[in-house]
Amino acid sequence: MRKICLIIGAGAGIGMATARRFAREGYYICLVRRSDQEGLNKSIQELTTNGHEAAGFILDVTKPDELEALVEKIETELGAIDTAVYNVGAQIGDRDLNDTTLKVFELGWRLGTLGLFRLAKKLLPYMVERSTGSLLVTGATASVRGNRGQHSHAATMASRRMLCQSLNAEFAPKGIHIAHIVIDGLIDAPDTLGKMLGPDAFEDLKQRKGYEKNGLLVPDQIAESYFHLARQHPSAWTHELDLRPYSALPWWNHVKLDL
Ligand SMILES: NC(=O)c1ccc[n+]([C@@H]2O[C@H](COP(=O)([O-])OP(=O)(O)OC[C@H]3O[C@@H](n4cnc5c(N)ncnc54)[C@H](OP(=O)(O)O)[C@@H]3O)[C@@H](O)[C@H]2O)c1
Structure with a gap:
């Protein structure tokens, strides 16, 4: 039977790297991103040129009903979603x-938390019927630490993390593996960090920390961990994993105490 890996939030970083990794294992890949049709076409072309099966969808997880309709379409027309990755950032x-408007805060909640809740509500019943499936959820430093300027981001990412824990409590005993991955550092991700910084600042950052210095998280390496999580034996499941570059201070150790 065809096994599907559904990736929601599939830019050129974690999204596409995870797609590549699962495709190599024979999964049919469904990529979802919000706006970049050209980028989506390029990703689908890369996968199919390498002999893999893939489909792409432009969809905004903050829009009502579209996410639910897509899950139903995939399950009824393409095959069983074995692994879903919720990778949309906030x-x-x-x-x-003062600069965090109510509208911005609410949008952050829709991206960070409500989207995952909606995915879980629609998808997990299908997985429960089969008594198997994995839901991998990307987190960030803000999932575990608030900071100045991070009101919206930290609130929604921490909430996403707690949603993973409560989902896990209900669904792990039913055979569904829900794992939350704290990405505690900057990723070499052109479609997110790259666009936020702009091309020059992104290249400068890569020169200072990336490439052979390995001070930025490399998406293909993150994807190795995602694949491992989805394949873990039920007797030894990870429910939370954190990843950071070897040279970065972990989130709990950023402040040097002046004793
Ligand atoms: N980048 C970092 O440095 C960093 C650091 C720590 C944690 N993270 C976490 O990593 C995840 C993202 O991974 P990545 O940075 O490697 O990104 P990525 O996989 O390259 O791309 C993520 C994609 O999500 C799509 N997206 C955004 N909003 C969406 C929406 N409303 N509906 C559907 N799709 C949407 C965007 O598509 P379009 O481009 O088409 O709009 C974007 O390209 C997030 O959960 C973020 O919190 C990232």
């Missing part, structure tokens, strides 16, 4: 309270 850059 970063809006640093904004003090």
Whole structure:
């Protein structure tokens, strides 16, 4: 039977790297992203040129009903979703309270938390019927640490993390593996960090920390961990994993105490 890996939030970073990794294992890949049709076509072309099966969808997870309709379409027309990756970010850059409007805060919640809740509500019943499936959810430093300018981002990412824990409590005993991955550092991700910084600043960052210095997380390496999580034996499941470059301080160790 065809096995599907559905990736929601599939830019050239974690999204596409995960697609490549699962495709190599014979999965049919469904890529979802919000706006970049050209980027989506390029990704589908890369996968199919390498002999893999893939389909792409432009969809905004904040829009009512579209996410649910897509899950139903895939399940009824393409095959069983064995693994889903919720990878949509909710970063809006640093904004003090005064600059964080109600609208922005609410959008962050829709991206970070409600989208995952909607995916879980629609998808998990299918997985429960089969008593198998994995839901891998990308987190960030903001999932575990609030900071100045991060009101919207930290609130929604922490909420996403807690949603993973409560989903896990209900669904792990039914055979569904829900794993939350704290990405505790910057990723070499052109469609997210790259666009936020702009081409020059992104290249400068890559020169200072990336390439052979390995000070930026490399998407293909993150994808190795995602694949491993989806394949873990039920007797030894990871429910939360954190990843960072070897040279980065972990989130709990950023402040040097002046003793
Ligand atoms: N990049 C970093 O440095 C960093 C650091 C820590 C944690 N993270 C986490 O990593 C995840 C993202 O991974 P990545 O940075 O490697 O990105 P990526 O996989 O390259 O791309 C993510 C894609 O999500 C899509 N997206 C955004 N909003 C969406 C929406 N409303 N509906 C549907 N799709 C949407 C965007 O599509 P379009 O381009 O088509 O709009 C974007 O390209 C996020 O969960 C983020 O919190 C990232």
